[in-house]
Each structure stands twice: as structure tokens, then as C-alpha cells.
Amino acid sequence: MVELLPLSNIEPQAVEDLLDLAFGTDRFGRTAYRIRAGVDAVPALSFAAVEDDVLIGTIQCWPVAHRAADGTATPLVMVGPVAVRPDVQRGGHGRALMARMLDAAETGADSALMMIGDPEYYGRFFGFDAGMTGAWDLPGPFERRRLLARAVNGHGLPTSAGMIGPR
């Protein structure tokens, strides 16, 4: 049986080992890591999928912000990584983790959500799209079509030009 638990219940090294399996050990150079450099994950929006006491999936969310040229900062929550152990991918665990996080975000998120991900997955199932992010910039290379966002819990999205970085 698969249980969804707060990620804070899981030993941090087990989470790192799973992320290495899903993304490779060179993952630290990714733009997503620069966006959230130095901040801690949001405990209420970060979950683990555990099957028979073994970690098989994780989702983490991070406090970030959109900063416009005039200095205006709009808080955002960055979603991801979502990671499922390779041998059990395509079994619904990624969708279950995202659904659990969105359920918590609907009442608990302090700002709208953004992420770097495949619109074919995060748009199709979870309502993320790149429609509002066209003027946003990131501190590293990215594909514009994969810079996604979604309003949640009454929090809208900034549409002006701005850089996304740690909050």
C-alpha cells in the first residue's frame, strides 16, 4: 500500500538518493536549483510517497519571489522537483503527489504556484500553463514553454517583467 506522508517524516539522505535516481547526480547545476538557492522547502506543501516503508516518490515546494525592475516583489511558491523512483514511474504516483500538494495549496498556499516542467504533463492534469509567464526571467537557461504557473488559494500571478529568485 502506498501512503502519502509529510516529507519531514523522511530521512533527508533518502530524499537525496531518490532525487539522484530520478534526475541524475548532476542535477545541482539546473536553473531550478538557482531559483531556490539558500531557502528551505515549505513543510506543509512537501510530501513523500512511501510503499511498505520504502520511499518511492517526493514532491517539494519552495518560497520564491518575482522581482520587477521597480523593486516590487511578489511571493510565489515554486513546485518541484516531483520525483518518482524510475522502476515505478507511470504508476500514478506522480499524479497522486501533485494532487496531494494541490489539495494542501488550495487552502494553505501563501502565494500562487510556479514551476519548470513539461506542459504536456502539468497542464494536462494540473492546470499549469505558460500563459502568464512570458515576461518572467530565470537565473539560468530555460525553455520558455516549460516555465509554468497557476493561481491558487485566491493568489494571482504577476504578469510584468521580473526575475524569479529565492524569497
Ligand SMILES: CC(C)(COP(=O)(O)OP(=O)(O)OC[C@H]1O[C@@H](n2cnc3c(N)ncnc32)[C@H](O)[C@@H]1OP(=O)(O)O)[C@@H](O)C(=O)NCCC(=O)NCCS
Ligand atoms: C514526471 C514524473 C514525476 C511523473 O510521475 P509518474 O508517477 O511517472 O507518472 P504518473 O503515473 O503520475 O502519470 C502518468 C501519466 O502521465 C504521463 N506522463 C508522465 N510523464 C510525462 C511527461 N514528462 N510528459 C508528458 N506526459 C507524461 C504518462 O504518459 C501517463 O499518461 P497516461 O495515464 O495517459 O498514460 C516521473 O516520471 C519522474 O519522476 N520523472 C523523472 C523526473 C522528472 O522529470 N520530474 C519532473 C520535473 S520536476
